[in-house]
Amino acid sequence: MRIIDLFSGAGGLTFGFYYRIKQNKFVRNRKNSFVFANELDPFAAEAFKANFPDIRMINEDIKQLDKDTIEQMIGEEPVDLIIGGPPCQSFSTVGQRVFDEKATLYEEYLRILSIAKPKIFLFENVKGMLSMRETFYKKDKDGNIVYEVKKNKETGSERKYPVVEGYGRKIIDIIKEKFAFITDDLGYNISCEVLNTVDYGVPENRERVFVVGIRKDLDMEWKYPTAIKADKLSVKDAISDLPVVLENQNITNYTSQPQNEYQRLMRGHNNVLTEHYCGVYGGKIRTVIQNVKQGEGKEDFNKLVENGVVDKKYRLTSGYKNTYGRLIEDIPAPTITNNMTAPSGLRCIHYSQNRALTPREGARIQSFPDWFEFRGGVGSVTTQIGNAVPPLMALKLAKQIEKLLKG
Template sequence: MVFSGKLRAIDLFCGCGGISVGLQEAGFDIVAGIDVEKKYIASFEHNFPDAKALLTDITTVSPADFMLEVGIAPGELDLLVGGPPCQGFSKNVPRRNRFLEDPKNLLVKSFLDYCETLQPKMILMENVAEMKNGFKEAYSQEIISRLEDEGYTVTTVILNAADYGVPQRRKRAFFMANRFNIKLSPPPQTNHPRTKADNAPHDLFTQKKHVSVWEAIGDLPSVKHGEGHTLTEYASPPQNEYQKRMRGTLTSTTNHVARHLASIQYERLASIQPGQGLKDLPKHLQTKGGYSGAYGRLTKDMIAPTITRWVFHPGSGRWGHPVDIRTLTIREIARIQSFPDHYKFVGSYTDQAGQLGNAVPPLLATVVANHMQNQVASVRNDVRESQHTLSLASLNAIA
């Protein structure tokens, strides 16, 4: 057997738990999560009460001590995942092994230290898309080389979350590794760009296309800025497959409260139409500068831009609701990030926005994790069947 019993996973740099909830959907048991940010790991701890939530700096805890803490021996863990923050991209470092020596990359180095000590059956590392191709791939090649030295076969790929059912354009790099000598392929695309013929609303049985903003949040009730309730009933039955998946069996959800806007912020959003933004503001409401998408309003049929930790501020991006004069609620942001509606976020509005902006979309994590374990199991089964066939042929030859 490749795996036995329920697969176990540990999430380093877990944040609020984006990868973890995705792995849970893929059938994994989350053993532990570790993060240095108290405001972020609070949501992980709330939603994974049976997992160890370790609030600590990973660089100060040796992998050996960590294994004792969570009760894992080398080679026992099925999957180690993590998205270590990565900032050091210096072109002035000529030697191949200098990338990970940059202090800005200390967390990536620590992640690899944990990989080498825990020796999990599979590894999944997520990071910015630039990591894979930057500096003629020297950065990613160093990571691959270090994992290969430990007996892993590594595949790197850049995935756009929108291509896998997430209603958001978000490109990220994934390093998929395993100890079974299997060269994993990228997960096949499940959702495709829309054409002019795809303007009609999708029901539960149509071919999968990119999920639009309104398909993601259209069943959530209208609220005014500064209003909303801790517990909110849905405005309608689920209108499509995505809403049905996010809701499950729930009849109400949480975190659907709109942030109160300053008067000038409200006036700016109220002065423009869905699809418009900073350049469309009346002269008396213009700002001196800002992001190109600042004070932008979403449209119902668009795919949302990449959610950032600044999603709480209308001047930081296209976060205006396509119908109401307000920014998105935490539940709407969570929907665009593909967190299921049962997932509760704790902390202030800005804390929760930060958690979501830094999270890996759970649905994307589910797709990648399922593809990894299914492909490993399939290849290993093919090998066993081939060996069995050869054994039968040998016995027949002897007979």
């Protein structure tokens, strides 16, 4: 397949088309080649180049990629597939949803579809995209959006929110319609489904929307990959072989052998451990971590305060119900987020050690192999991991698309 990779990030979705698994090892999939990849964030683009050095990476705003440049890169050979998903923050149901410029980046995906005319496209985003609507904001006489300050009932914090005047159509309906009828001569038969990565060999409950389009002149019918019926992998299955990390430690060597097939796959022939470190916590955070058991979080800790088990000065007044939560070792992880290294994040305290996850543990849970490189500071690294399509999920989708094109 000849592939164009848009909004690539560090390359989680790319990974599934670049590699295949043979004898429980990742090996290069020579059947696929990439015309180019595009990513705006410089650290993500740098990580992408480190992991996929033979793919041409265009590190710039997708809006700057003009028709002539794209056609020149494509050349005479047809494009089989476009993959990618625009930034998801606008659609996410965690935090503040804003209908901003990022929420309409699907228009750029559509523009490049109209130029490249691939046989198939694969578009990915968060589940929240299904409920997001066009939003019309109140504006002042100069055309600037008007904001109001609201207090969060749960956290007590105050934030500015744009004043909403009304709502339009659902974004997913707009995308389906526009992608189905791009021009009079070009359109795609659209399939849309929510898949949970835990059903495809990833030790993480992560629901994502996958939109697949088949060009209308092709006699093909898309079917999403079948869910694996085997037992779901747990957090412990994923990371139990990684060394213990204490506060202010950065561990670079393995201290034990892999304990199962998943860990063997993730290690490969890797010898040097990267991104396996922990920062330093204050007294309050240490107290919280030490008193939160598996499956517990903020509310359980505050009950200890109310019952006099923990001093009232440690009471938690910020964060959501599932923040300051400890993972449960024998079930899959909840969705790994960009805040995985902060104990105040969404259930990301290690199941047995008194700390939050390390970036490498987060990457493992996302099914990135240990030799996969990330770039930038901790915030950049965790964003690259948290925003990615898990590689094992991508592999399943790639295999299904290959089967379709063969048939």
